[in-house]
Amino acid sequence: MNFLTTSLGRYLFAVPLIVFGLLHYAGADQMQYMVPSYMPFGGMFWTYASGTSLILAGISIIIRVLDLISCLSLAGTLIAFVLMVHVPNAMSDDAMLKTMGTVSALKDIMLAGGALTFAGLARKK
Secondary structure, eight states: OHHHHHHHHHHHHHHHHHHHHHHHHHTHHHHGGGSOTTSTTOHHHHHHHHHHHHHHHHHHHHHTSSHHHHHHHHHHHHHHHIIIIIHHHHTOSSHHHHHHHHHHHHHHHHHHHHHHHHHHHHHTO
8 A cells, every 4th residue: 555655645745846847837937026126147947957857756756766856856856946936925014925925835845845755755765
């Protein structure tokens, strides 16, 4: 049962990461404006870079190659999203932005927890 739940959990976690990454490419024109203006290289660069990292992390988790480093990097990236994008939005005066920032922060914290869990599993193989 443990193998079945871990394998199923791996796919349920990784496939949406790949889809999120692909959505970064499909919606890059809109997503680039979510990147804080103080970030170097511009929003489009970071939109594509984060999309690529999500896709690669998802693939790595599924095929179990470099999954420890991928999961740790993914967790760090998600925490950076929380701190640099979602927390400032959650502190906004705009009610919709505040709600979306809070929801997005909680989602990315949850995903970071999942990434750290899979990093722990990767160390055991």
